[in-house]
Amino acid sequence: MSQSGTYHHGDLRAACLRAARELLEEDGSAGLSLRAVARRAGVSPTAPYRHYADRESLVSAVAAEGYRELAAHLTAAHPAPSTPDDLAAVAVAYVQFAIEHPALFRAMFAEPCDPTSAERVAATAVITEYVQGIVRDAFPGADDADALATTVWALVHGLAFLHLDGKLDSSTPEVVADQVRASVHALFSVAPALSQAAASAEQ
Amino acid sequence: MSQSGTYHHGDLRAACLRAARELLEEDGSAGLSLRAVARRAGVSPTAPYRHYADRESLVSAVAAEGYRELAAHLTAAHPAPSTPDDLAAVAVAYVQFAIEHPALFRAMFAEPCDPTSAERVAATAVITEYVQGIVRDAFPGADDADALATTVWALVHGLAFLHLDGKLDSSTPEVVADQVRASVHALFSVAPALSQAAASAEQ
């Protein structure tokens, strides 16, 4: 066991990630600083530079972790959604995740995304493909499943952010869930109409 | 004419607002600082304190102005929308506004909103009521017009933020507009189904 000593940490990289997450969970405001993370990890202000090139790469790592957790949270809500009801359950999980981890969610989306971070790009792609996959499975007949997937994502994402920014009634989880379900159902009870509308918008 | 001199400014309050807006338009990143605003207004770092209690009240004033402009931009898109097509045009205007003024839009929504600022609260209410009014006019028969309005707002708001955060294809205004129109149409071609879905979600 090498991490019993105080000097060599053992796994400072992971500890930084954990510290960053703790700070985000505790303080709703998203400002994540390298120094604060180091402090929380019980290490000198410059130690994280052994593991992260700069502040941004730490934030990217945190965001990537957030995407992975979000994906896990969604699949946990329903492993293989195939009906509008299933899909609504996944949508509720999305908004719930944002409300439960507001600072993390903000870090994932509001911080400028650097295209350099392959880890982050990959994690984002997972979400996109996941949503597209669901929509394709649930509506095999849809002409433009990708556009439909974008619509769902935007709807749910918008609900999440409006809740985060205090623009909607978030008093109880049930109120939130009902709104999300109602919105998704409204959208999905007419899925085939989408591609039709998209086509008519072209002209 | 008193503003010819350099000492007394004339209307520093308005000048600060203008300076803040310029800074937001120039630099996509939202960090608005009192000192930078003062600098831009050509005034000492502490002069703005004559007109704003602190940084937050400046930001609130900027946000309120943003809400008012957004409202104007929406009504300009269509003065009295009554069909799904009209409504889609307004939705396009919303997303367009966000894309054209990303930093302002972020300041309006992402910054923590202080309930103290009556000006800001009022400006937000205007947007909400505006959207609700449109939905009520366009769908007089809808059982729960407010829930429907929230759904529209969330959809459009989500599209706006996903574009801002580089998660969707924003290559040309036309691509964006088509997506927005398609999404709104999909939602609205079945408006009456919403309240029904909401009711079934309750059980």
Next chain:
DNA sequence: TGTACATCAGTGAACGCGCGTTCACTGATGTAC
């Protein structure tokens, strides 16, 4: 098993920065007489 040494993962002092905010001040304005 023991020693020499390269490598690795931390430390801690220091840099320059921009920030929000306070304070005592001073120059300009406008009003009362």
Next chain:
DNA sequence: TGTACATCAGTGAACGCGCGTTCACTGATGTAC
């Protein structure tokens, strides 16, 4: 019309802060012989 004075709207020095990042360093680890 002219003067005295209150008020108003700025100035500028100063405070303490936390930040990202650099640098030369040192203690711990592990490998080669």
